[in-house]
Amino acid sequence: MATSGFARWKAGWAYVRDFLASDVDEVYSRCVNAALADPKRARLLGKRAGVTADAVWQHMQLMPNVDRVHAASAEPLEAATEAADALRDVRQEHLDAAETTAWNWRAVCLAMVGVSITLAGLWGLWAVAAVAVAAAVALFVLTLRGSAAWPNLRQCLVTGWLSLGVLVLRVRLGIKVAEWGRELRQRGMGPVVDRSIRTLLGGDPDSLLVPDSYDGLRSPRERGYVVESAPALLLKRKLAQIQSGTIAVCGPRGAGKTTLLETCVEDADFGLLAQAPATYAPHDFLLSLSVQLCEKYVEVEGYDVPEFTRLSHVRRLLRRIWARCRKLLRWSVFALPTLAFVVLGSAAAVRSVPPERTAAAFTRLDRHVEEIGALIKETWQGQAAGTSVSLLLIAAFWWRMRRAARWHFLRRTALASGAAVGIFLCLGSLVSTLADKGVQQRIAELSPEVSLHVLAYLGLWAICRKAGEKGWRLPVGGARIAARNLFGPLSKVWLFLLLIFILRNPQTQAVLADADNPLRVAAVLIGVILLKVSDWELRPAEPALVTQCRNHLYRLQTIQMSTAAMTTGAAQVLTLGTAHTTSVSTVPPNFPELVTDFRELLSHIAAxxxxxxxxxxxxxxxxxxxxxxTQALAFLSEIKAVLGVPHVHYLISVAEDVGAAFVRRGLPHRDVTDSSLDDVVYVQPATLDESRAILARRAPGLSDPYVMLAHALSGGIPRDLLRYGRHIMETQEKTQSAELTDISRGLVLQELAETLAGFRTLLSKQQWTPDTHDILNAFRNLGAHLRGACPCTELEIQFALEQFAVHSANDLRSTAHPALTDDARQLIDEAAAYAYFSLTLLDIFAAEGFDRRRQAAETHGPNGDPELLAEARQELGLSPYSARPLISAIREAWSLPLQPALAGGAVPPPRSRRCDHHPHLL
Incomplete structure (x- = not known):
């Protein structure tokens, strides 16, 4: 709201400037500068050579671009042009008429207008008409005598009328030009400026990394950035279709299962999210779940969760006493001075009551007390039968009113009566003040200056108070301050100044010094108190279900012990007696009891x-x-007893293999999923369109090539997608470049280096012989190439990676090494396949002309779809043998060589010297 308010103010100021200028060319230049000042366009300036604000401005002055802008706003431009032509014609007529006037037309016109206004103000329009008739007769007589007064006067009037027409047409031109400028800023100028910038950027303008913001990437758990996905919609439909049941949510790690569960829990009227234990312990898990259920329900109902502390009873008692004392002390700091001020202020009003009136009131009170006492005595002695019957009926009625609803009715009736009395006191005091002739006379004697001061203070207070309620954020210096933080204190300042002015001004002091004012103020205070008391509500009794949850928490989290002792005997000279001591402690609930209690409690909550x-x-x-x-299925079989509670939806996040077991139920055998789960929702990896939506929410302005790169590296897994999005920003900061070629190369090589280091760590656990040392050497040499990557070593890294991914790995894999285990061969195949995938990403994203090559790849059919890169990354998680043919098909669609240009051989070691040109990249 604050941003939109500032934008409206900025647009209004631009409208005023265009109105004052009323020049089409000047407004065009301003619109160009305003479009270039937009942050989305300003970030593109300076990213490549020759792309500056001056260059774009010069490009926008070319006739083709001017024609495009004019075509986008043809109708308002045509209206502005017509207004300019009309103004030019009338202005020329005015200049011609002004040249032919013998008199000073300005002085004549101003004199006539001034005389007319003066006459109208003093004697009315009839005086103006009379003077006009007299002037007409005089001009007629002068014309008959051959005077040139009428022609000169007529020429002055014509010139003045034309000047008025010039003014009207100037205003009309300013409005039309300002409307055209507004149209340009909103729709006409932006697309043409964007086209000019893209033209100056040259090839692949989208390969520049210029996001609007990437705060969403730095806050992966922030709920405000969550995008509703297809699995979320599917799960909502399934929840709406069944009244209760258990639904499993399965998918790969990082696919968003936790986010999906959190969303469903937040959308529910009562939701609880529990984490399964890392170790298999159903009893402990159910105990923790029961505690969470009780605590959550107590909190939702607005009650405090009981705290179980190890402090002694004395220390707890002292803490409660100290808390009450602090509360009482804080209350006394405000209550006692207030009471003293009220007593001191109302003392004069109380003393002003005549003594005879006070004596009469006390006499009447004593008489009523004596009558009541006599009635009670007569009733007790049986002399007032009617009163006895009435009292019995009142007792029966009062006992019937013990019900909560009836008691609330009486309480509401009493409070409503008090509110009515409070309103009567406030209104009565106001009416008494306005009807007091002395107060009326003093108010009438207030000077206009005092009244203006009071009204000014009240107006400023009302304006600041109203502005403080808005959600605006005002720019002050380099910061933006909330309106309530600025105008809230200002409203209190104006109110304080008004109070000071009223108390210090002699005229307002006379109004306040009326003898009856203290009594009126006391009545108003009593009325306000009664109105405040009318809003008082009794704290409702704690619901039975909340009490049950508290008792259950005590049972689950404490061990209760009870000790009883009894001593009997007679103490004379000798002591004779017996002593008995009994100790009772509760037994912690076992698993069946936990299940029963949990189901019963959850059933009540669900009901x-x-x-x-x-x-x-x-x-x-x-x-x-x-x-x-197997462990997951065993866990489900243990907690199966708490599932199936009526009107309760269970959502369980499970692995893909558990979901697969449910899908193939009965083929060839049944397991626990058949009876535990009612349905399954698969959370599949995101498609390219879904990845675009996720990154558009978290990093607005991130161009499509970077979305494709992050999507390919992550395989569509949302968690990895956000991680690679952050890595893109880190690589841009490291390389100090905004080009796709540099960022993609740095990102892919860094990711490959880390992955190969992990493979080498796994290979170190295998058994090796002198005949197989070349395998570890290949990993070490390629890792050294990647660690020293910089623009100067692109060719060396490309050659080493090709040798490892295509030739060396195949040679190593096919070599007959008797000591090489199957696990080692599998690791080598996986590393080579991942290197092959990384080589493909480098050839696609790190080469010039990405847009052109992408369009050419899409013409080759499905294998040229960028979505296939993510599928290849997913396939690498299944098997390197199925992933390699898929990667080769992608390379063929993108016109990439399937074999390196040079013959196969070992991976060469990197150069030993460090790069002096790019030390920050090493």
Whole structure:
């Protein structure tokens, strides 16, 4: 709201400037500068040689661009041109008429207007008409005598009328030109300026990294950046289709299962998200889930969760006493001075009451007390039968009013009566003040200056108070301050100044010094107190379900002990007696008891929310952390007893293999998923369009080539997508370049270096012989190339990577090494396939002309679709043998060589010297 308010103010100021200028060329130049000042365009300036604000401005002065801008705003431009032509014609007529006047037409016209206004103001329009008739008769007589007064006067009037026409047409031209400028700023200028910038940028303008912001990438867990996906919509439909049940959410790690569960829990009327234990312990998990359920329900109902501390009873009692004392002290700091001021201020009003009136009131009170006492005595002695019957009926009625609803009715009736009395006191005081003739006379005697001061203070206070309620953020210096932080204190300042002025001014002091004012103020205070008391609400009794949750928490989190002792005997000379001591402690609930209590408590909660039309969702996340699918299925079989609670939806995050077991139920055998799960929602990796939507929310302005690069490296996994988005920003800061070629090369090589280091660590755990040392040497040489990567070593890295991905890995894999285990061969194949994938990404993104080559690849069919790069990355997680043919098909679609230009051989070692030109990249 603050930004839109500032934008409206800026647009209004631009409208005024265009109106004052009323020049089409000047407005055109201003619109060009305004378009260039837009942050989205300003970030592109200076990214490449020759792309500056002056160059774009000069390019926008070319006739083709001018014609495009004019064509985009043809209608308002035509209206502005017509207004300019009309103004030019009338202005020329005015100049011609002014040259032929013998008198000073300005002085004549101003004199006639001034005389007319003066006559109209003093004697009315009839005087103006009379003077006009007299002037006409005089001019007629002068004309008959051959005077040139009438022709000269007529020429002055014509010239003045034309000057008025010039003024009107000038205003019309300013409005039309300002409307044309507004049209240019909103729609006409931006696309043409963007086209000019792209033209000056040359090839691949989208390969520049110029995002608007990437705060969403730095806050991956921020809920405000979550984009609703297809699995989220599917899960909502499934929840709406069943009243209760258990739905499994499965998918690869990082696919967004946790985010999906959190969203469903937040959308539910009562939701709880629990984390599955890393180790298999159903009893502990159910105990923790029961505690969370009780605490969450107590918090939702607005009550405090009981705290179980290890402090002694004395220390807890002292803490409570100290808290009450602090509260009482704080209350006394404000209450006692207020009471003293009220007593001191109303003392004069109380003393002003005549003594005879006070004596009469006390006499009447004593008489009523004596009558009541006599009535009670007569009733007690049985002499007032009617009164006895009435009292019995009142007792029965009062006992019937013990119900909460009836008691609330009485309380509301009493409070409403008090509110009515309060309103009567406030209005009565106001009416008494306005009806007091003395107050009326003093108010009438207030000078205009005092009244203006009071009205000015009240107006400034009202304006500041109203402005403080807005959500604007005002630019002050280099910061933006909220309007409430600026205007809120100002409104209090104006109110304080008004109070000081009223108290110090003698005229307003006379109004305040009326003898009845203290009594009126006291009545108003009493009325305000009664109105405040009318809003008082009794704290409702704690619901039974909240009490049950508290008791359950005590049972689960404490061990309760009870000790009873009894001593009997007679103490004379000798002591005879017996002593008995009994100790009772609660037994912690076992697993069956936990299940029963949990189901019973959750059933009550679900029934409560069902009556309100709400939904209860219990989400269990991270079940796939248990390890294997066997452990996950065993965990499900143990907690199966708490599932299936009526009107409760369970959402369980499981691994893909558990979901696959549910899908193939009965083929060839059944397992726990058949009876535990009601449905499954698969969270698949994101498509390229979904990745665009995610990054558009988290990093607005990120161009499509970078989205494709992050999508390909992540394989569509949202968690990895955000991680690679951050890596893109880190690489841009490291390389100090905004070009796709530099950023993609740095990112891919860094990722490949880290991956190969991980493979080499795994290979170090294998058994090696002198005949197989060349395998580790190939990994070491390629890793050294990648660690020393810089623009000067592009050819060396390209050659080393080609040898490793295509030739060397194949040779190493095919070499008959008896000591080489199958696990080692598998690791070598996976590393070579990933290197082959990285080589493909480098050939696609790190070469010039990405847009041209992308369009050419799309003409080759499905293999040229950028989506296939992410599928290849996903295939690498399954098998390197199926991924390599897919990568080769992609290379063929992008016209990339399937074999390196040079013959195969070992990966050469890198050069030993460091690069002096790019030390920051090493």
């Amino acid at each position: 409560t929310y069902r009556n309100r039309g709400g939904r209860v969702v219990i989400a269990i996340d991270e079940v796939d952390r248990l390890g294997s699918d």
